[in-house]
Amino acid sequence: MGKVNFILMIKYCLCKLYFKYQCFFNALVDLSFLLLKKQTQNTADLLLIKVDAIGDFVLWQDSLRAYREKYFEKKVVLICNNLVREIAILDPFFSEVWGIDRKHFLFSRKYRYFFVKQLRSITFREVISATFSREYYYSDRLVKLALGLYKIGYNGDFENITKDQKNKSDIYFQKLVNNSLYRSELFINAHFVRQICDPGFQPQLPTLPYCSFDTTFLRERYCVFSISASYSARAWSIDNYAEIIDTIPLEYEIVLLGYGKDDCNRGDLLLHSVRTSDRITNLINKTTIVEMVGIISKASLVVGNDSSAVHIAAATRVPSICIAPGAHYNRFVPYPKEVSECFYHPRVVVCQMFCFGCGYHCCFPIVNQLQCIKNVTTSMVLKELNKLLDEIKK
Template identity: 25%
Template sequence: MVIKKRNSFRLTRFILLKLPYLLRLINKLFKPRKRLLIIKIDAIGDYVLFRNYLEVVRTSQKFKDYEIDLIGNIAWKDIALWYDKPFISRFRFIKPDELYESPRKVLGLALSLFNSRYEIVLQPAYTRTFIGDGLAALTGATNIIGFESDTEGIAPRYKIKTDKYYSELLKLPKVLYFEFDRSRFFFEQVLKQSIDLTGPHFPSKDAGKQGVTVFLGAGNPKRGWRTENFSQLMELIMAETARPVNLVGGPEMEETAQQIEALLPPESVINMVGKTSLPKVIDHIMRTSLVICNETSAVHMAAACGTKAVCILGGGHFERFAPYPEHVYNRTIFVYEKMPCYNCNWLCIYDTAPGQPFPCIDKVTLADAWRATRKQLGILPMPA
């Protein structure tokens, strides 16, 4: 996140650091309602890994009689409204990064949250952010639970202050590194019950799986495999199989999709990039036989749909979001070239030209990706 409007940020910072103490003082004059707020404002893939716990909370002995509200990232609004509406009383969707430079919006949201009289606020993300901590505190609630957190998403000078907003900060056992397992630990501690979820899942449909889907995009372009690699991999697939090949991705990938189409025989692929909503993307992944993607939301959607996948993986968050542990999901092949600098939180130590992938991504060869793809498609191994 880059701050461009310094004065606006200073006003927002003042609201986030000072107003919570006044609101908490005023809140003592009122009786809280049986109302729970969950704050989950990170990216689409994070939500796919998290969302099944909403039903657990909704049906739990502790919160079954509560109104349960959710502050979420507008990026995954369509998924939440399509799949998770039965478990949430009220959704509030925000653009988290924009709020840092929007003090009026933050103030308006603060007053709305405060007037909701939440009894408990939960912040289940391990990597907390300044805006997330601030929104939790602006409720005026005295019972706010979160993780101790690292400082990847919040500067230490702010974290030392926002730590004080929490009534309880959970310490994560070192053995729990995968994100889905971290969420299970959080809710088991809060709910005081064991949770038997084994992995993310969407409601299954009785649909035959067919075709290959190449999902373009990676959040940060430098975390994506080269366009020409994808086009060459698709050529190999079409040479070995008659299965239809689909291109899927967000509107920001339309130009890349056109570049790939230009490198392939005319009308050889079905270009769906920028033409489908997230629920329809999930429905499509549910019906496809193989997803090929970067480390992005698509790999988590594939796991939640029970669909095989090949994922081109870098090392920024290695083993936190991918590869999946065997006990969570074992139908994805992750293709990567491990480097000593793995787990850098995507703060790459190498200088790379604009538009060039990080070295850990660029080291993944076409041959390695093709080998994994052949295995997933059930094609006989390549000759030695």
């Protein structure tokens, strides 16, 4: 055990050194641009920066109602995570959409150089970074590098940023919006736009641009299962998912969606764990994000972890069941009851614990799964699933 811990410690130290090495050279790339004279003649009205994960981006779609009204027929550029660029370009509100590969932006100096060069080719009247949990190396860095006359952001929390980093990057902004009232992401986003766009703005269930996709190769009735999560420890077990699938009426086809090596491995395990795999269509790693949205939008229901699929389901008005951890409980799920169309809110299944709200600083030893996820039983999910199936039939 001592030898294993020593090897892990060495690996951790090497990763930390490599990260600092990359950050040093990234700072040099950035400085080379910051020292240059601003000679650009190209201008735009607004740069929107929203580079976090898919689920965050989907929830943020509701805020666009306010931006569309204020910046109607203005030139608006969006920088988003490359994962959601295909969705964003379907929205005619954006004059241009720049997708950023977060990994390459941090670890490829060539990629970073050309991305920053593109960013500084336009002078923006306003720059808005709309993320509450700011990231020093991504959203805040983009704010600093952008040529903007007036820069607005969220004062935010310390979920993804240290106090020292935040103190450094606060000076990049001319205005920071404070929030001490709201915990739900939908209300956090609504509060932000009330301060900068529309004082009367009230949150609604988000909507996504229409993503056309031919699903005639699937049955008329099908259930989507999203069995993985960006953080593997918050994914419910394969055996539990298999037990749930085996109880779903045979009239429903089962469709698996997801991306990445881990998702593929979990999908293969699931196919070997269910009693019959004949009605399962495995589309893991076989769809684009637009196709994924199109498939979910025509599903009868969605079952998954606290990940993008359940938020896409809500945004396309498909009922869903979400097996959620307690780390950010009440922030991303469940949705606030004050938000309309409650039938399409994800039905959240959790095992309440004293440590809810830990922000993934778990007080229990993590062995493959978070304790709060491990405590969610199949009977708890089946109870919610059967109730939902009855409502769908009615």
